[in-house]
Amino acid sequence: MSGNDIDVALIDPILQEFKEQKGAVIPILQRTQDIYGYLPEDAMQEISKKSGISISQLYGVATFYAQFNLEPRGRHLIQICDGTACHVRGAPKLVEAVEGQYNLEAGGSDPDFQYTLEIVYCLGSCGLAPIALVDGQVYGNTTPDSLVENIKELD
């Protein structure tokens, strides 16, 4: 369920553009996500209805590729590594600090969709543990206070 009203007419130009290209599922989904920030259920239904691509194929692709989101995401993406090295060096405290500061839970977003918090597992830089990424920027050897400060500086 989407629960959000979206203007599905915005998808028409995308479907028009890829009308002649069979199998253009990925670019259609990419462009749709560019519009809404994620792939709302209503948009998926609309794509299926107008393109003839089955809904199961659309969801198959959308769930296979990590680039696609089926839920709305915050403006900023905070990722905290909870691989073994980061875990023993304090990742749970980072998670706690971000959850407390922004009124969200790991795997979710705050009520205003400013921030989304994701837990990831080993980014391959264990020497910098614990690590967080904020909008793709790496913060190594971070502490709860410094991470919260770095996030505050975003706006």
Ligand code: FES
């Ligand atoms: S465990 Fe976090 S970078 Fe390896």
